[in-house]
Amino acid sequence: MMMVKKMKVSELLLILSCVFSVSADVLHEDVNIHGCSDTVAESMFGLDDEELWYADFSRGRGVDAQPDFVDPVTFPGRYEFSVSERELCRTNLKIFGKAYKDLPPELDPPSSPVIYSRDDVEVNEKNILICHVTGFYPAPVNLSWTKNGEKVTEGTKINVPFMNKDGTYNQFSRLDFVPQQGDIYSCTVEHPALKEPLARFWDVEVQQPSIGPAVFCGLGLTMGLLGVAAGTFFLIKGNACS
Structure with a gap:
């Protein structure tokens, strides 16, 4: 024990x-x-x-x-x-x-928040952002979310603190969201051991498929076929004249 x-x-x-x-x-x-x-x-x-x-x-x-x-x-x-x-x-x-009346309080600050999405990000597809902090004492921390600078409370959940093996705690907060290109989210942690809140930002960056290679490959294939057709035409015409 x-x-x-x-x-x-x-x-x-x-x-x-x-x-x-x-x-x-x-x-x-x-x-x-x-x-x-x-x-x-x-x-x-x-x-x-x-x-x-x-x-x-x-x-x-x-x-x-x-x-x-x-x-x-x-x-x-x-x-x-x-x-x-x-x-x-x-x-x-x-x-x-x-x-222990006269002992000074002991405070351990939390780590900087870590933010990640539960699933791969796709525009207009429901997803969950997860914010995690660890290493703090005492529990709990206060975790809050913003979207494009505006505070968000709807669709948020936070678990009860979980004790680490060294006696400190870790805690998660979740945010239901629908990704839109360019949106910026933040997770902020507050704790008595911190002089000021710690914030971490996360922005929606969805890689769009590039049409450049497909266009150039298609254009090259078309030009190659035209070249083959022109060569065949002149070859047939030359044999007819002889």
Whole structure:
């Protein structure tokens, strides 16, 4: 069991993370994370850096984070378990709060955002832009999108933070979009460890098929055929005269 204890500027964040493995040659890792602060809490289960389930405490239910096309792993009774873990975490939080009261806060800034499209870009074809940041503490970050300089909120989604092995976090945001030639998108990350937001831009560049080679090849073929026809004409005419 790994216990990570770090403090935010006005609150203490307590995270309990368990990574289960059988041996050094194990093929898969199960991840179980429970965390809380004075105002928020998190409980999630994952497999090999993929989020499988998390507790949505604001809605009072568990959420299966797996895509629809896979055979999902179910977690019966996990939400109730997560509620009990949240209460235990907050009890321990008060104890740690007194013990670490005078320690300075620890902040790790996120990496610069990385933006990429889910599918190959085709004009007028629906697609998804993905923005990823990693290496930050504490969680979460604030990720926002713009299109041609205008803020975009419709069609955006953000996952819950996922813990890295070093105790920092990574997080993804998605934007549904329809590519149009020349459009410029940006993803901006904000975090208490940053003096100013970090932004990364991504523009729609779709390679159009070039007609130049086809035109020149067609023209060359036509001229060659005309040359063959002219040569044949003069050859026949010369044989007739002799």
